[in-house]
Amino acid sequence: MSAASPAANTEGGFYPPSAFYFKVVFGNRANSPDSSFQDVSGISSEMSTEEVPEGGENRFVHKLPTAIKHPNLELKRGIAPSTSPLVVWCQTVMERGFIERIEPQTIRVYLLDEKAQPLRGWVFVNAFPVKWEVDGFNSTKNEVAIEKITFSYTYSKRIK
Secondary structure (H helix, E strand, O other): OOOOOOOOOOOOOOOOOOOOOOOEEEEOOOOOOOOOOOOEEEOOOOEEEEEOOOOOOOOEEEEEEEEEEOOOOOEEOOOOOOOOOHHHHHHHHHHHHOOOOOOOEEEEEEEEEOOOOOOEEEEEEEEEEEEEEOOOOOOOOOOEEEEEEEEEEEEEEEEE
């Protein structure tokens, strides 16, 4: 990055980006009404390993890679209107008793700079909702009603 870049410091180094400016894109709908969320979590990968003891040498145990695991992706936001494409998709999957085929979608999460341009991005392939939860209501607090949607997916990768 050049020194004039917003993420560069005065010595030309890189500042870590802020985590509060991001957007979520479902399928190919870049300008979806469902792109604003309060919280995104579960962007992670972990390698599973299998322990294999050294034959004849009891002091050593080798760890061999077996698979890559991904936690579920969790998104939180204020409760959306029932006409929201994401709400309609969640209702189709969660409330219709498997009458209709589950249609997985690709989900993209972008961390944005101050000009709303992607700095980093992650794609979650073949995602579908596995949990749709509404946070508790409390008459003594003045807070927005929050829904949390949890997605399972086949794999993820960093795209930027």
